[in-house]
Amino acid sequence: MKPYDLIVAGAGGGLIGAIKAAQLGLNVLLIDASDDFIESCNTSRTTGMFPGAGTRWQKNQGIIDSPELFTKDIMKKTKNSADPIATKALTEVSVELLEWMADSLKVPWELVTDFHYPGHSVDRCLTVTGRKGHEVMRPIWAKAQQDKKFDFKPSTRLVDVVLINGQVHAAVVEAKDGTRTNIETKNLLLATNGYAANKELVAKYNAEISDAYYHGSPHSMGEALEIGTKHGAAMGFLDAYQGHAAIAAHANTLVGWATVMQGGFIVNLDGIRFGDESAGYSEYAAILSKQENSTGWLIIDRDIHDGSMSFKEFEVTVNSGAIVWADSVDELASKIGVPSSSLEMEVANATAVFEKTTEDRFGRKTFEKVLKAPFGAIKLRPSLFHTQGGLVVNGVGAVIDKQSKPISGLYAAGGAAIGISGHGSDGYLAGNGLLAAFGFAYLAAKEIAAKSKN
């Protein structure tokens, strides 16, 4: 059998790489460890936020943006620690990628303007109705299955790669029954996500979040890191991860930060705030972990509830019965078991900051509204969403060895590769997980197609 031009391992962001490569005429095989990746991959679990720097949806609303401005935001959020090559590549490809997804894959993008994600200096996140990754992935996958432009093997795990004279020669894959096969290919894209489901690796590299609940794909076991480094790849940013401080403890569902960015705030079991929530949801996970029982209460009102219902996951949270409602702050405090005086003080503080009669003691610039009855509270637990360190790649997603040379035929994207969030948890900007997953998969497909022509 003729070798494949490309095997893509992992069908989250990797699906985009497979589709693009097949469109460009390559003979492609996509494999996934899961028997139902469309339900289980991290990408489907997301709120479907993809940042684009200068898209036509922004232009239609008079928003001026550019890769340079996006880069500035990334560097500010990461304190200049984001990898500059990956940042340049991904900010520059963002518009082409998202417009191609709209034009070629018929993704019905909408620009999110009803609240502002922390750290983005302009509104640049695109999503679809329902605000869920699943709603992006499902139609793309349905169309790809109809078109049959590439081969697909589910329940097939990548376990190794064969290199001959430094060039990718075959992917070693394992079927569900443990049978191993070598499938010949000239190129391999590692799109198997990071290692957030691998407790040992998380404890080693991301200790501060290692006790937190994990909300991502069970298949993110870190094989890309293991396989890449075994064959000499350089790795980086392994301490980087995306956390999230707003998972409802009631049923482990996503509450989302739109609640906070519309004026909600978080108190601990003493009814007291403990930081600037508007800094970002990722870093707030570790901050929340340090509170008693790793628990907080998100305080909202009916307007914030209504303004968050555009997120399917928030609706799921509401329907699970996670919100405690009360007609007064005093009643709410009593229902959730925190001192009434503390909660009254925090509501008064938020009002005063909103009205600019005082400054917030944690530096939160504003609370977007004055909360009014009925008041709601959701019990929160911190969680880990995905890891963002991985194999070092160049500007087209080619994996780099320890001598800074590309390993011929080996590519990585998304959680398998380094991201653009610098170190730790506080460099994460909304959308930068999916941008790294889809962006590098798209860039790698184009690069492999261009090389195949020569």
Ligand SMILES: Cc1cc2nc3c(=O)[nH]c(=O)nc-3n(C[C@H](O)[C@H](O)[C@H](O)COP(=O)(O)OP(=O)(O)OC[C@H]3O[C@@H](n4cnc5c(N)ncnc54)[C@H](O)[C@@H]3O)c2cc1C
């Ligand atoms: C609740 C939640 C909300 C989020 N919201 C956003 C958001 O709105 N915007 C954003 O940018 N980021 C968001 N993220 C982060 C985002 O999920 C990730 O950054 C992104 O999905 C990673 O994509 P990926 O392709 O690397 O991994 P995945 O989407 O997980 O795809 C990897 C695939 O590889 C398969 N696989 C794993 N190991 C192997 C193997 N050895 N062989 C073969 N296949 C394998 C898996 O089954 C999986 O299907 C969110 C995360 C969570 C948990």
